[in-house]
Amino acid sequence: MSDQVLTQAVWWCTNTLEAGLLYRAARGRFLRRYIVFYSYLAYVLAYSLVAFCVYTFRTESYSRFYWGLQYVSITIGYCVIWEIYRQVFKAYPGALRVTRVLLAAILVFVIYLVVLNGIHDPRVTVLLHHNFHYDLAVLLNRAPVYEQSLRVVQAALLVTIVALVAYYSIPVGRNIRGMILGYGLYIGLTALQLALGSSLGSIWKYTASASYMAALITWCVTLWSYQPNPAPAKSSGPEYDYQTLATHTAKRMSQVRSSISRTIRP
Amino acid sequence: MNHLFVYFAAGGAFVGVLLFWALRAKSPALGSQETPESQLLDALEIRPQMMAHQIFDDRDWNFVREAAPTEERPLFLRDRKRVALIWLEEMRKQVAEVMWLHRQAARRATDLSATLELQIAANYFAFLFCWRAMQIGIHLRGPFGARLMMERLLGCSRRLWQESEQLLASLGMPRRVEVTVVEK
Numbered sequence: 001m002s003d004q005v006l007t008q009a010v011w012w013c014t015n016t017l018e019a020g021l022l023y024r025a026a027r028g029r030f031l032r033r034y035i036v037f038y039s040y041l042a043y044v045l046a047y048s049l050v051a052f053c054v055y056t057f058r059t060e061s062y063s064r065f066y067w068g069l070q071y072v073s074i075t076i077g078y079c080v081i082w083e084i085y086r087q088v089f090k091a092y093p094g095a096l097r098v099t100r101v102l103l104a105a106i107l108v109f110v111i112y113l114v115v116l117n118g119i120h121d122p123r124v125t126v127l128l129h130h131n132f133h134y135d136l137a138v139l140l141n142r143a144p145v146y147e148q149s150l151r152v153v154q155a156a157l158l159v160t161i162v163a164l165v166a167y168y169s170i171p172v173g174r175n176i177r178g179m180i181l182g183y184g185l186y187i188g189l190t191a192l193q194l195a196l197g198s199s200l201g202s203i204w205k206y207t208a209s210a211s212y213m214a215a216l217i218t219w220c221v222t223l224w225s226y227q228p229n230p231a232p233a234k235s236s237g238p239e240y241d242y243q244t245l246a247t248h249t250a251k252r253m254s255q256v257r258s259s260i261s262r263t264i265r266p
Numbered sequence: 267m268n269h270l271f272v273y274f275a276a277g278g279a280f281v282g283v284l285l286f287w288a289l290r291a292k293s294p295a296l297g298s299q300e301t302p303e304s305q306l307l308d309a310l311e312i313r314p315q316m317m318a319h320q321i322f323d324d325r326d327w328n329f330v331r332e333a334a335p336t337e338e339r340p341l342f343l344r345d346r347k348r349v350a351l352i353w354l355e356e357m358r359k360q361v362a363e364v365m366w367l368h369r370q371a372a373r374r375a376t377d378l379s380a381t382l383e384l385q386i387a388a389n390y391f392a393f394l395f396c397w398r399a400m401q402i403g404i405h406l407r408g409p410f411g412a413r414l415m416m417e418r419l420l421g422c423s424r425r426l427w428q429e430s431e432q433l434l435a436s437l438g439m440p441r442r443v444e445v446t447v448v449e450k
Binding site (some may be wrong): 031056091092093094095097098100101121157158162165166167168169170177181184185188189191192195196232241242243245246253256257 | 277374387
């Protein structure tokens with residue numbers, strides 16, 4: 001009984017926090033500034049409420065409903081990463097270009113692994129034979145693995161973005177920093193929970209809720225008011241091309257390298 | 267059990283990195299101040315080197331070993347080690363300044379070449395790796411003992427540099443930055 005009460009309490013808490021975030025953004029008139037992120041939150045809230053209704057009034061359909069949309073829910077989390085990417089590199093076209101190349105490389109690599117895995121996985125062959133017939137048992141079996149894989153990819157994308165932000169010293173405001181930290185906590189803890197799974201015992205079923213709650217609390221703190229990224233200062237003086245800059249930098253690096261060489265081998 | 271440990275370590279590291287970054291990154295850092303482009307190219311100059319080759323030249327050490335009293339040898343080694351580390355730190359600061367200015371300008375460049383940028387970044391990290399190895403070598407073995415190790419390391423980094431050039435060429439990406447350094 002206490003388990004059910006606790007689960008219900010956590011569930012209603014998360015819904016309240018989501019609604020609070022959406023209300024606060026609408027009230028503060030910055031919902032449109034982060035439209036992709038708030039669309040994600042709105043989807044999660046709507047999904048939770050609809051799931052509650054289905055569970056209450058059509059319990060026999062709940063499993064099919066939940067697992068059918070779970071794949072969509074997991075995938076739609078990429079909206080948060082998209083929003084972060086969009087906001088951080090808006091004013092930095094050079095850094096944006098490098099980020100795009102690295103993120104594309106990660107996605108291509110993932111697709112390659114998926115295709116390779118699909119070719120060698122007998123269960124995919126069985127699925128193909130059944131013409132992708134919606135099979136609840138197969139979905140139930142594969143969903144945690146699918147979610148874990150997606151979370152790992154999300155983590156890789158987020159780490160790449162953070163690494164480039166640090167490398168280019170791009171100033172990040174409180175809102176975006178909160179988005180990164182909150183979603184990073186969520187996917188990190190979720191991936192851990194999926195990997196450790198049954199090893200955690202009865203704690204397992206609460207870890208997912210706790211990780212999402214941690215994300216929501218982080219977002220409530222950092223997204224309570226609109227604090228965008230600082231705008232870059234307007235630079236004075238004539239512009240020059242990147243090729244000239246890169247040539248000069250490479251030249252200086254070579255000078256240092258040869259200086260060290262001469263020091264070691266006079 | 268091993269894979270659980272790997273997942274746990276990876277997950278913990280991921281969360282740790284995010285927390286470290288979020289708590290460390292405050293509102294506008296030093297890097298956000300824009301440097302006028304007209305000053306940038308002038309600033310990308312390496313300052314004249316002190317007589318760096320003399321720091322690692324073992325002729326001084328040979329002389330001290332032969333001519334100086336025994337009790338003065340550790341003093342000589344300690345002082346020479348300190349000078350070597352100061353020189354190394356100076357090198358790092360110069361390179362860091364060059365790279366900082368480059369990153370400040372490149373992040374807003376509309377005609378940036380991602381390949382070239384990644385190449386410059388790779389070279390910078392290779393330099394940092396060599397620099398750190400050199401620092402550890404000097405700490406452990408002194409400036410004269412570290413020399414042989416550094417020769418091998420430089421040879422290795424040169425091979426890596428050449429291989430990355432070949433790889434880029436094989437991918438059809440010509441090396442657009444031609445650099446010549448006049449050996450004195």
